[in-house]
Amino acid sequence: MPEGVRLDHCVIAVRDWDRSTAFYRDVLGAEIVDHPDGRVAYRFGDQQLNVHGPGLDVGPLVARRPVEPGGSDLCLTWPGTAEEILHHLRRHGVEVEAGPVDRHGGAGGGRSVYFRDPDGSLLELISYR
Incomplete structure (x- = not known):
């Protein structure tokens, strides 16, 4: 494999644009990127979702079985501690499903907290601190 290959973006599906955009912006700190064709992306640094x-024609270049709302399982890195993740999620009224628990991610061992987005996709915040 060529050196330097890494993940650039992936796709999630939502049922309610406003509800999901508010969640990803307010809870996870995503930059909201509006495209001229009506699409939206949630950007985290140089990676994005x-x-x-609803109402979006994405054309023919999609997975054979396109992702459905609530059908994703994503992990994002958190710059602080796992205890700070818990405090942050509680402050935003987000129910924690599990954690902190020890997990291994892209950067090795860390501590993770699991919760769901408004559509039910499983989200994980991992801390490597």
Whole structure:
């Protein structure tokens, strides 16, 4: 494999644009990127989630079985401690499903907290601190 290959973006699907955009912006700190064709993306630094949802024609270049709202399982890195993740999620009224628990991610061992987005996709915040 060529050196330097890494993940650039992936796709999630949502049922309610406003509800999901508020969640990803307010809880996870995503930059909201509006595209001229009506698409939206949630950007985290130089990585992003492209978003499919109601009323959007995404064309033919999609997975054979496109992702459905609530059908994703994503892990994002958190710059602080796992205890700070818990405090942050509670402050935003987000129910924690599990954690902190020890997990291994892309950077090795860390501590993770699991919760769900408004559509039910499983989200994980991992801390490597």
